[in-house]
């Protein structure tokens with residue numbers, strides 16, 4: 001049976017992972033103490049408990065709030081890539097969502113320079129490479145989203161440290177009651193600056209919201225995209241335009257409560273429809289699951305053998321934002 005197979009040695013690309021969601025519980029406790037953030041418990045194993053997307057986001061925001069200084073971001077960046085490498089991740093494209101830090105007076109330049117410093121050191125140590133995706137937090141609204149992109153573009157033009165690692169812009173957090181089209185100014189600014197584009201959509205919103213992301217925001221990937229198969233026209237378009245869907249099966253069970261069991265997840269039907277769906281963890285520390293274990297869980301749930309999981313890994317390579325030369329090395 002595949003359930004016991006270890007996928008650690010299979011080289012994997014991870015395209016949907018929030019750097020704050022990789023924070024080791026011990027690091028959360030340590031940074032909270034240093035920065036004077038009150039935690040509901042001092043026991044790291046007690047920290048990551050939630051029973052809905054909103055409950056999860058409360059914890060996610062608490063974890064984010066422990067990041068107070070450039071050095072904190074550097075430590076997080078370093079540990080996140082070291083841990084990813086230990087799971088056999090050879091390349092990751094990692095979200096960071098600085099809305100509440102910027103609102104609290106941190107400078108985006110420090111966030112990016114810190115993450116870059118830690119990630120660069122870990123890349124040297126492990127050989128695993130990491131891109132950054134600047135993520136808009138929907139809860140802060142379209143104005144904050146545009147301000148984030150404008151500041152990022154300004155820093156890139158000035159050649160600020162670490163900005164070359166930020167290859168794209170995304171959008172996360174709550175979906176309910178939010179029209180993605182209202183974020184068009186931020187996406188237009190990002191596109192004009194040559195940044196790659198993705199958005200979380202369809203974690204708990206309908207297929208029509210995914211269509212809006214393609215039509216209005218011009219995204220090249222969609223993160224989650226769970227209801228894509230509900231709409232045959234959208235399905236055909238995602239297949240024909242080779243839109244990457246960054247799927248997070250275990251997250252969908254534990255965080256969004258979308259399905260009772262992995263076996264009920266639409267991933268196999270996405271493949272039957274010819275879609276480029278990659279497998280990712282979303283928030284590995286918060287769900288206590290590395291990408292090797294995510295692969296093992298998927299293989300077990302759907303009865304897929306090693307060769308099938310190699311195909312899954314190659315879809316990650318194809319939908320990554322690596323250049324052709326780098327992709328060729330990984331194929």
Ligand code: ADE
Pocket residue numbers: 018021060172173174200203251255282283
């Ligand atoms: N931020 C981190 N994880 C998230 C998720 N699963 N959905 C929305 N926003 C997130």
Ligand code: ZN
Pocket residue numbers: 016017018172200223282
């Ligand atoms: Zn996510």
